[in-house]
Amino acid sequence: NAGVTQTPKFQVLKTGQSMTLQCAQDMNHNSMYWYRQDPGMGLRLIYYSASEGTTDKGEVPNGYNVSRLNKREFSLRLESAAPSQTSVYFCASSEKMRLEQYFGPGTRLTVT
């Protein structure tokens, strides 16, 4: 049981480049989330997916898009990376909304 996995672990991009962060969970959870973590800011929700086939914006969605590919996978795409998107990105999942969330190990992204 791997739980929540994320790829890649580290990534460096130049301003304007695009990339997709991958997330998968093997716990048969319905809900999945993308957060970013910045120093002194805690975690902030970017997008979430309450169930397969649905996605919704969170607190800081600008500059990002998401795809809920199937029940297991939820990807986050940066179409044109900016230095302000330098952060650590965490994917999480939960059986249902309102229940505890399980987090992946994170992706550390640097945009130069």
Next chain:
Amino acid sequence: GDSVTQMEGPVTLSEEAFLTINCTYTATGYPSLFWYVQYPGEGLQLLLKATKADDKGSNKGFEATYRKETTSFHLEKGSVQVSDSAVYFCALTNQAGTALIFGKGTTLSVSS
């Protein structure tokens, strides 16, 4: 809107000292409350939770009680160990039940 306020860190303690990390919240309705822990270089792990007023969550010697009258969920441990050194996050479910709202985190450093 809903929010979580944690005590500023870092908190520096000697091994076997008593730990309190304060957490207060503002919320509409009756959120579930959580403490998560993040060890260096890792994702967040659920430490404990409480889903209704007066519930006490406990795990690995840590405890927190859901106090509706004081809107608090303080984390306590009677005797900390060096291995408890980490960042601790208080969180609650938002009013819509769609995501967690996190505090900014409190860094705990325990020395032997």
